[in-house]
Amino acid sequence: MRQAWLTRHGGPEVFAVREAPDPAAGAGEVGIRVRAAGVNFADVLARIGLYPDAPPPPCVLGYEVAGEIGAVGAGVTGFRPGDRVLAFTNFGGYSDYLVVPAAQAVPLPGGIDFARGAAIPVNYLTAWLLLVRVGNLQAGDVALIHAAAGGVGQAAVQICRSRGATIIGTASPGKHERLRAAGVAHCVDSGRRDFAAEVKRLTGGRGVDIALDAVGGRSFRESYRCLTSLGRLMVFGVSSFAPSTRRRVVAVVRGMFETPRFNPLSLINRNRGVFGLNIGHLWERPELFAGMIGEVLPGIEAGRFDPVVDRGFPLADAGAAHAYLQQRRNFGKVLLLP
16 A cells, blocks of 8 residues: 655645555445545645644545445445445545445446546535535526636536526636636636625626635635625635645634624625535535435436546655645646556
């Protein structure tokens, strides 16, 4: 087993590849030979030391993988060696072999390659939960999607498009043309601090029915201002707290200071809602994961959804993958390919 270990908090250079014997699959577990592993911004925050759920270093990051079953533990039914699967991993994904509870593995249909498979769990589960399960997205709704060119952003764009919603997406200007081709009706420069004014202009003063925001800080306040009556703000990250490759206390303090406090009475009077999501706190609900992935996979097989993979890096280049993601150079998913 080869793994990319986070040796300490810091910049992208803190990763080191280490080898160890393959772990044995215990009762109720499966071993997976990893062909592709997802890299997410939560991993970046964990590397810097801004993700409280991450284990202290040295540790192995990674929330999702796709690969082949290498071993089946006692009591496991439905899987056998050689089966193609995707899996959720509560850290440990930056590996070429790992063991997970069988409940966290899902069969990967034959028409989906491993790279696209590894781009499904975190991205589509997050977007599906926020837009469909909680957000109740309807045809004709207007959705504001921040970081629309990112992994979750691309999944959200496809879900919105499939359900007949109009999309306003934020991204750097160099990505706007491709976003329009993907179905985004209006593109807004992600560098604009006054994006709420632009969103109101684009909607004729009406605002949006749902906003997905993983930027944090001031952005939460501006996204809330974008909502129309019965609008829903979905918050699920704080990427603005990590503007550089290392932890900057000033950025964190500023982000915390600029984060709004939502008053329940104001929510009532304005007919608005705010919902927060951390899928890392849903590990006790594997049936929830499997159920929603079961709703997403048919859409991928039918061509309604198509996981967008930007680039894959060797396991030894986990640091380069982090730098690439943190510099916002990606359009779609960034992967490690053991």
